[in-house]
Amino acid sequence: MFDYAFALSILPELLAGLWVTLQVMVAGFFCALIIGVGVAVLLESPVRVLRIISQSYITFFRQTPLLVQLYFLFFALPQTGLQLPAMSTGMIGLGLYYGAYIAESFRAAIGDVPRGQWEAARALDLSPSVTWWRIILPQALKPMLPILGNYLIGMFKETPLLAVITIPELFQTARQIAGLTYRFNEPYTLMALLFLAISLPTSLLFSVLGKKKRHD
Amino acid sequence: MTNSTAHPPATPLITLNNVVKYYGETQVLDNLSLTIPAGQKVALIGPSGSGKSTILRLIKGLETPTEGSVLVNGHPVGRNNRFRWFSSQPVRHEVGMVFQHFNLFPHLSVLQNVIEAPISVLRLSREEAIARGHHYLNLVGLGHKAQAWPATLSGGQQQRVAIARALAMHPRIMLFDEVTSALDPELVGEVLHVIRDIAHSQNMTMLLVTHEMSFARDVADRVLFMEKGKVADDGTPEQVLVNPTHARTRQFLNILTER
Numbered sequence: 001m002f003d004y005a006f007a008l009s010i011l012p013e014l015l016a017g018l019w020v021t022l023q024v025m026v027a028g029f030f031c032a033l034i035i036g037v038g039v040a041v042l043l044e045s046p047v048r049v050l051r052i053i054s055q056s057y058i059t060f061f062r063q064t065p066l067l068v069q070l071y072f073l074f075f076a077l078p079q080t081g082l083q084l085p086a087m088s089t090g091m092i093g094l095g096l097y098y099g100a101y102i103a104e105s106f107r108a109a110i111g112d113v114p115r116g117q118w119e120a121a122r123a124l125d126l127s128p129s130v131t132w133w134r135i136i137l138p139q140a141l142k143p144m145l146p147i148l149g150n151y152l153i154g155m156f157k158e159t160p161l162l163a164v165i166t167i168p169e170l171f172q173t174a175r176q177i178a179g180l181t182y183r184f185n186e187p188y189t190l191m192a193l194l195f196l197a198i199s200l201p202t203s204l205l206f207s208v209l210g211k212k213k214r215h216d
Numbered sequence: 217m218t219n220s221t222a223h224p225p226a227t228p229l230i231t232l233n234n235v236v237k238y239y240g241e242t243q244v245l246d247n248l249s250l251t252i253p254a255g256q257k258v259a260l261i262g263p264s265g266s267g268k269s270t271i272l273r274l275i276k277g278l279e280t281p282t283e284g285s286v287l288v289n290g291h292p293v294g295r296n297n298r299f300r301w302f303s304s305q306p307v308r309h310e311v312g313m314v315f316q317h318f319n320l321f322p323h324l325s326v327l328q329n330v331i332e333a334p335i336s337v338l339r340l341s342r343e344e345a346i347a348r349g350h351h352y353l354n355l356v357g358l359g360h361k362a363q364a365w366p367a368t369l370s371g372g373q374q375q376r377v378a379i380a381r382a383l384a385m386h387p388r389i390m391l392f393d394e395v396t397s398a399l400d401p402e403l404v405g406e407v408l409h410v411i412r413d414i415a416h417s418q419n420m421t422m423l424l425v426t427h428e429m430s431f432a433r434d435v436a437d438r439v440l441f442m443e444k445g446k447v448a449d450d451g452t453p454e455q456v457l458v459n460p461t462h463a464r465t466r467q468f469l470n471i472l473t474e475r
Contacts, residue, residue, distance in 0.1 A: 123276055123311075123312065123382070125333065126337060130336045139322070
């Protein structure tokens with residue numbers, strides 16, 4: 001039933017697909033993190049227009065499906081002249097989508113930093129950027145760690161969607177092997193196991209990190 | 217600036233002009249005017265809700281007056297927005313403030329708490345800032361706790377770190393907002409002792425909101441009795457605390473001594 005020799009022969013190809021998946025995931029996650037923190041900070045901006053823009057961004061990307069956003073970025077946007085390689089589009093797509101969720105969570109974490117911390121920073125005449133980077137964000141990041149871990153894994157599990165914009169990630173690779181060989185058992189089983197092999201340790205890592213951070 | 221150094225008594229260091237302050241619907245300051253010359257140690261006493269802390273918060277720029285103006289060293293203080301404090305440039309670094317709940321930065325060590333602002337605001341080198349940090353931690357008797365985390369310190373120790381942190385900015389004015397109110401009774405003494413030392417050794421202008429009357433008498437050369445957003449009594453500690461002329465001041469002091 002399960003042909004181990006065949007499974008072994010397609011493993012390098014699947015691993016190459018997994019490598020692509022991991023690259024997009026890590027790059028997309030850093031994108032999302034930067035966007036998330038940036039937007040969360042802008043939500044507290046004294047400039048009203050910036051607050052409205054960042055809130056609209058969050059609403060738009062949270063209220064539309066990731067698949068639709070990817071289609072738009074990859075197929076519609078090039079019509080306006082802005083053509084990006086598939087990998088960059090995937091990275092940006094994941095970043096924009098998850099950035100909206102991370103921003104929303106960061107907003108809550110920032111709100112949980114006691115008011116006294118802002119006042120102490122202000123009493124010392126710390127600049128806004130020092131207040132954010134040295135005082136507020138480090139304290140907001142602590143409760144964010146397990147949440148960020150969840151988003152990272154969530155993002156990893158959404159990567160098969162990138163197949164639709166022709167990125168040769170793990171899902172796409174497995175599907176191509178299945179299509180060419182008419183053997184479904186081995187590629188799809190291996191694919192499932194490879195997904196598990198990444199998400200399980202990652203989730204363990206973040207739960208350990210979260211516990212450790214809570215103790216000190 | 218040149219004006220005030222040439223004729224120190226001419227420009228009071230702190231001026232409140234007809235200040236009205238509302239928090240929502242509640243009026244906390246009622247057309248209050250006040251001048252404080254440089255070097256004066258002022259104790260603000262009075263029932264809670266009388267506007268004592270609000271005066272301090274206005275001087276630091278943590279609040280904006282609803283009406284009227286607040287001047288420090290001749291410059292208007294503060295906007296309401298938490299990000300506009302750089303627009304009140306001339307007042308920067310001149311006013312230090314210590315809060316009731318210490319507000320130490322919990323993710324930074326004691327020394328890091330003290331040297332953060334001297335490095336990032338005053339642009340001291342790390343070495344200079346550390347030397348200064350140790351100096352002020354020694355001054356408050358906590359030189360040995362430089363590497364400790366705030367959470368491992370007692371309330372009294374945390375408050376003394378907060379005082380060192382404010383002093384490390386070399387402010388001309390220090391504001392103490394009920395700094396012993398959140399402390400266990402046995403820890404109050406150590407904090408008051410530190411403030412008393414500073415008051416007697418430095419030519420700093422100090423405003424203290426306090427409920428400790430003997431401390432006020434000892435440290436202050438002027439006592440303001442606040443009630444309902446107004447200064448109800450204003451004079452030397454002897455005038456206000458020992459022989460209060462106002463019936464309301466007498467009544468307030470009696471309640472305190474009866475406790």
